[in-house]
Amino acid sequence: MLQSSFLMLWYSKLRGVRHMNYIFPKLKKNSSNTVTEQEKLHDLINELYEHEQLDREDYLYVLNNMTEEDSSYLFSRAFEKKEFYYGNKVYLRGLIEISNYCKMGCKYCGINYKVDTVERYRLTKDEIIHCCEEGYHLGYRTFVLQGGEDSFYTDDYLVEMLHSLKLKHKDIRITLSLGERSKESYQKLYDAGADRYLLRHETASRRLYNHLHPSFMSFDNRRVCLNNLKEIGYQVGGGMMIGSPTQTNEDLVEDLLYLKELNPHMVGVGPYLCHSDTELRGNDSGTLLESLVMVALVRLILPKALLPSTTALGTLSAIGREKALKAGANVMMPNISPSENRIKYEIYQNKICTTDTSGQCRNCIEGRIIAFDHEIDLGVGDYVGFERKNRHD
Numbered sequence: 001m002l003q004s005s006f007l008m009l010w011y012s013k014l015r016g017v018r019h020m021n022y023i024f025p026k027l028k029k030n031s032s033n034t035v036t037e038q039e040k041l042h043d044l045i046n047e048l049y050e051h052e053q054l055d056r057e058d059y060l061y062v063l064n065n066m067t068e069e070d071s072s073y074l075f076s077r078a079f080e081k082k083e084f085y086y087g088n089k090v091y092l093r094g095l096i097e098i099s100n101y102c103k104m105g106c107k108y109c110g111i112n113y114k115v116d117t118v119e120r121y122r123l124t125k126d127e128i129i130h131c132c133e134e135g136y137h138l139g140y141r142t143f144v145l146q147g148g149e150d151s152f153y154t155d156d157y158l159v160e161m162l163h164s165l166k167l168k169h170k171d172i173r174i175t176l177s178l179g180e181r182s183k184e185s186y187q188k189l190y191d192a193g194a195d196r197y198l199l200r201h202e203t204a205s206r207r208l209y210n211h212l213h214p215s216f217m218s219f220d221n222r223r224v225c226l227n228n229l230k231e232i233g234y235q236v237g238g239g240m241m242i243g244s245p246t247q248t249n250e251d252l253v254e255d256l257l258y259l260k261e262l263n264p265h266m267v268g269v270g271p272y273l274c275h276s277d278t279e280l281r282g283n284d285s286g287t288l289l290e291s292l293v294m295v296a297l298v299r300l301i302l303p304k305a306l307l308p309s310t311t312a313l314g315t316l317s318a319i320g321r322e323k324a325l326k327a328g329a330n331v332m333m334p335n336i337s338p339s340e341n342r343i344k345y346e347i348y349q350n351k352i353c354t355t356d357t358s359g360q361c362r363n364c365i366e367g368r369i370i371a372f373d374h375e376i377d378l379g380v381g382d383y384v385g386f387e388r389k390n391r392h393d
């Protein structure tokens with residue numbers, strides 16, 4: 001007894017982790033389930049496959065009992081579900097990181113306003129349009145404009161840019177990911193031609209949200225923004241980080257329940273990656289396996305969702321993004337930002353693809369997708385059955 005608690009202490013010291021409430025404890029300890037536990041787990045995965053939801057206790061059972069061995073069953077069911085709606089197609093989106101100025105204080109993020117080790121930059125609308133042109137020639141038909149919350153980008157400035165982009169190309173989609181704005185602002189941007197908006201809810205646990213953000217940021221406002229975006233008619237993306245400091249399995253269950261309720265068109269799921277210049281320095285990062293399990297569960301809960309295989313997964317492991325395709329993801333977002341700025345958009349460290357040109361990223365990603373038995377799809381890649389609301393609907 002004494003020996004086993006000593007071993008536990010040694011193990012947790014070794015990993016530098018929280019004592020109680022390990023997320024996915026069995027994955028971390030690499031133990032296996034009894035036959036009965038395994039049967040129950042597989043039954044729940046099958047139930048999720050059939051009914052697309054579970055209740056709170058069952059989600060918790062799935063997370064508490066998920067082992068590496070059993071995760072392959074989950075991944076295969078999630079893959080089947082993805083194949084049903086999307087086949088083996090992977091939609092490509094050209095990602096432009098437009099600015100790393102940010103007035104927000106997300107404690108995990110390497111470009112929050114407090115971080116003074118990062119060199120700040122922002123792209124002008126002409127530079128953004130130029131990146132989109134280059135991306136268009138590489139075959140992309142969706143452009144994702146992501147950035148910190150930078151007041152430089154007023155509604156008028158963005159509206160003008162959106163008009164120019166949409167005037168030039170009728171066959172493109174524009175996704176914005178510029179954080180929390182007013183409903184009026186979201187409406188103006190939608191009317192000017194923005195199609196989709198990514199705003200991860202980050203965590204559906206109020207406790208965890210408050211732990212990861214300063215008091216001037218609001219858990220409720222993030223949700224209000226997501227509801228507003230949906231009401232306006234955007235294809236909306238929520239999502240969360242996996243393995244953030246103090247996150248428990250109960251918190252992850254909240255994410256699954258919230259996602260079902262929100263019913264977004266896109267869900268970004270990626271590991272938390274610790275950045276040493278933030279106030280959360282010194283914490284463990286999330287793991288690949290935990291993140292893949294969450295991708296697969298989201299695929300089963302929201303079968304038609306557009307699920308990106310995130311760059312953060314590729315940062316954790318050389319084939320992290322490919323593994324996500326096998327666990328239900330169906331979107332990839334190659335970087336088309338100007339090469340000289342990529343390293344500066346350091347939301348986490350050791351980000352991949354920061355030295356490649358846009359053309360190199362395009363080739364690299366295509367090769368990876370093909371090597372893992374998928375095909376690229378260069379269409380606009382809307383959510384299955386989605387129809388855009390017109391201004392006066």
Ligand code: SAH
Nearest residue numbers: 108109147148149179200271272273347348
């Ligand atoms: N300002 C925009 C875009 C933020 S960056 C917004 O508020 O939505 C996009 C996403 O990167 C964030 O939503 C967050 O989930 C993720 N991110 C930020 N820092 C991270 C980190 N250290 N590790 C992993 N993901 C991180």
